[in-house]
Structure formats: C-alpha cells, structure tokens
C-alpha cells in the first residue's frame with residue numbers, strides 16, 4: 271500500500287489504463303474486463319484489476335490535472351512496477367479537422383508548465399509517446415475504422431483558460447486538442463523507463479462549441495477503451 275493507493279502488493283497489473291475520471295475507470299472495468307476486483311478507493315480514487323482476453327489489466331483513475339496524475343503515475347510505477355501506462359482521457363478539439371468524438375493519439379505534448387518543470391528547470395524537455403504503443407494504437411484505430419488523428423496536444427494546468435492568445439498560436443502550429451495530464455505522464459514514464467501513451471476522445475470543440483454531457487464523458491468512450499487495450503497487448 272502507498273499513501274494514495276490501497277492495493278496490496280501484486281494487485282496492480284503491469285498494464286494500467288488511466289482515465290482522469292474514477293467513475294470512467296469503474297465503467298470501463300465493469301464493461302471491458304473479466305474477474306474485476308476493486309483495488310483502490312483511497313480518497314475516492316478508484317482502481318480496478320481484472321483480465322482482458324486473459325491478460326491482466328488495471329484501470330485506475332488519475333484525477334484531473336498533472337499534479338494529481340503525477341502522484342498516481344509515480345506510485346504505480348515505483349511501488350507497483352507498472353510498465354505500460356495508457357491515459358484514456360477526454361479533450362477539447364482545437365482544429366476544424368478534428369471532430370467531436372474523434373480520437374487523438376498524443377504523439378507529443380505542448381505545455382506552459384508542468385510538475386516536472388522543477389526538475390528540468392532551463393531544459394525544454396519534449397514529452398513524447400512511446401513509439402511502439404503509438405504505432406500499435408494507430409494501426410488498431412485504422413483497422414477498426416475509427417476517426418483517429420496523431421499529433422501534438424496541449425497539456426494545460428487550467429480548464430478555464432484565459433489565454434486566448436496562446437490557444438490561437440497553438441492552433442496556427444497544428445496543436446490538435448487540449449487536455450490536462452499527458453505531458454506529465456510522459457515525463458514520469460520517461461524518468462523510469464516505462465511506456466506511456468495518451469489516447470484522447472474529443473468531448474468538447476473549441477471552435478464549434480459542441481460538448482458532451484458528464485454522463486457521456488463517463489460512460490460512452492468504449493471505442494477508446496478497446497483501442498487502448500488492443501494497443502497495449504499488440505505493441
């Protein structure tokens with residue numbers, strides 16, 4: 271057990287899917303895994319371990335924001351020996367070419383700041399996805415006929431963003447969407463030599479103002495969950 275995760279040693283699988291929303295973790299575990307056991311409830315953050323096509327998988331919430339995701343990623347890797355971490359998140363589309371409910375595979379992350387900034391200081395570290403996972407996720411998306419895009423995402427510290435000027439600059443530079451965890455997940459994974467990928471479903475559109483409901487964000491991202499599971503075990 272750690273300060274934030276109540277699982278016993280051995281109760282966390284090497285492959286971990288990480289939605290921000292703990293209730294999305296429960297929904298995904300109940301709908302996609304067999305033999306599910308709840309392995310964490312500390313602070314209301316839910317984690318579940320089960321099997322998918324015979325392979326052990328944990329689905330564990332990250333909470334919202336890079337500070338929270340960093341705590342869980344650190345403990346999952348350092349204390350429970352997680353080796354593959356795949357964020358399964360929602361995001362706001364920033365380009366006309368990216369539609370609501372499309373999937374974005376985060377190849378790299380743009381940030382203003384991130385928790386690891388304190389370690390990197392003057393270094394502009396480039397958080398990027400594990401190439402094997404990225405390649406596998408892209409090929410699974412293609413074979414399933416999903417609308418999937420690969421590219422740069424903005425990992426923001428704020429949901430209610432006052433910097434329209436920065437959004438405009440990122441849009442001109444092809445950044446596909448905004449979310450709040452991937453950059454730090456990639457940095458922590460790099461630090462410990464494990465694999466990470468963020469798979470994101472567009473729940474909002476910054477240009478068309480379309481937006482999914484809270485219930486849809488919790489319970490309707492099945493394509494993304496299946497994509498992440500298939501990618502994890504084919505890469």
Ligand SMILES: O=P(O)(O)O[C@H]1O[C@H](CO)[C@@H](O)[C@H]1O
Nearest residue numbers: 289290291334359360449450
């Ligand atoms: O739906 P999740 O995975 O939480 O992801 C997005 O949704 C939250 C904001 O509503 C942030 O965590 C953001 O990254």
Ligand SMILES: O=c1cc[nH]c(=O)[nH]1
Nearest residue numbers: 360361362448449474
């Ligand atoms: O961070 C996020 C997540 C979903 N939608 C947004 O607009 N921003």
